[in-house]
Amino acid sequence: MAESRHSVFRQFAASDWKGFLKGVEKEGLRVDRNGFIAQTPHPEALGSALTHPSITTDYSESLLELITPVCSSTSELLASLRNTHSFVQQNLGDEVFWPASMPCELKGDASIPIAEYGSSNIGRLKHVYRQGLAVRYGRMMQSIAGTHYNLSFPDSFWEKWQSVLGNQQSMKEFKSDQYFWLIRNFRRRSWLLMLLFGASPALDASFVADMRHDLSRFDNRSWFGEQATSLRMGDLGYHNNAQSSLNICFNKLSTYTQTLDRAIHTNWPAYEALGTQRNGEFIQINTSVLQIENEYYSAVRPKRTAQREEKPIQALDARGVEYVEVRCLDLDPFSAVGVNEAQVDFLDLFLLDCLLSDSPRIDDAECDMLDDNFKDVVAKGRNRELTLCRGGERTPIAEAAATLLENLEPLAEILDGWSGGEVYRNALSAQRGILSGDRQVPSARVIDAMQSSGLGHRDWGMEMALKHQTVLRQEGMEASLNAAFAAASKDSLVEQRQMEASDTLEFSAFLEQYLRS
DSSP: OOOOHHHHHHTSOGGGOOOOEEEEEEEEEEEOTTSBBOOSOOOGGGOOTTTOSSEEESSBTTEEEEEOOOBSSHHHHHHHHHHHHHHHHHTOTTOEEOOSSSOSBOOSGGGSOBOOOOSSHHHHHHHHHHHHHHHHHOSGGGGOOOEEEEEEOOHHHHHHHHHHHTOOSOHHHHHHHHHHHHHHHHHHHTHHHHHHHOOBOEEEGGGGTTOOOOOEEEETTEEEOSSOSBSTTSTTSSOOTTGGGOOOOOSOHHHHHHHHHHHHTSBOHHHHHHOSEETTEEOOSOSBSOSSGGGSOOSEEEEOOOOTTOOHHHHHHHHOOOEEEEEEEOOOTTSTTSOOHHHHHHHHHHHHHHHHSOOOOOOHHHHHHHHHHHHHHHHHTTOTTOEEEETTEEEEHHHHHHHHHHHHHHHHHHHHHHHTSOHHHHHHHHHHHHHHTSSOOHHHHHHHHHHHHTOOHHHHHHHHHHHHHHHHHHHOOOHHHHHHHHHHHHHHHHHHHHHHHHOOSOHHHHHHHHHHO
């Protein structure tokens, strides 16, 4: 029998292991003091949402996205994220930064302003893409926020790993294949993350006004899923019928980019009926199943940093996979920055084990089963009676989760042995505490906190938002750091104006050229 990948990894010396490279993209709504989505433009003090390196917007003008650089430690990542949050909190005026994944009070699509990026062609493209999302799916589900966790391994790891595996591929092909190996196992196990980190079991009644749903009444202004872990990742979250026909293949890079590319070049009748312009204004980039790759929603994505005006699949095809992006994480509403230390360290351990465990190709039958497991935990993960399909058998969720955590123990010991600490065993212990009942899963903790406070989703969210804001504003930040953030904001505004001044093509010609490339 061939030596297992875990056994091969154990042959590394401590000096061979340089750790993980990691980053976070954390979204969150700006909200007024009444708990309603902010109607104000992106604050000028936060710079240009188009060009700022760490502060931008996602779908809505009100939906901030804070981005860390690539960090080599959890402490560095959390410090970076906290600094950016602190700067944002100092510059929100009377507004607050919403801490939950499910939004504050809304009043239909019209209350959700689409993000603006100025008059450059790239800025207009970003805006038209969002207009397209609005006409295709409505704006409500675009107001939901989450955390994206990005992970990669340093070049020194890949060189050593390729050597010990005796692999002869080019480094680009090797890394891409290995990242897809990791992704296949992530898809097999991602339900566990929804159990351990799902934190959106309730929502404001305005989100489901005039919508059919099977939620239970919490109070006269809130609904909740009695067994749900994450309404964000369920049927009320980001989904659509056109995408269900895509059958995107996660087995290897070439089939992944080919199936995505096909979706971008395949017309969808309902979108064709809408057209690309209305009253002389562009309302979507094209009439295909996907306008661009980013429209495809999945719990995990292979990623490559793209150059300006380069499409994501062009970057992947040209230079291979650079990192994986975990997209299924709810905001932790109890954390001032939306994530916590034990969660980040556990994700590193979990993702490394996905790389080191056997990972056969996923066929259609397994793909359907994995989707069912994920959906079941999202909708019913707090039901102790829930069973998941694993290895052709139904297994109680608690047993399946305990087995996965137990299998991570040897790897945690290896990593801690190399570093001389207890980081990964502590992270594992924290998740075991959740499963054993010593601590609650976050989704249950949210419901309990709402019940004990006597507050519905909007008012409890406001209470948490104000608490986080007070803490960060009182902490403040060093004058030199604040000055650096302020300078970055000013520089980004200058860069946006330069881009706008340098554009020579009409937008329609630019778009035609973009779609041809």
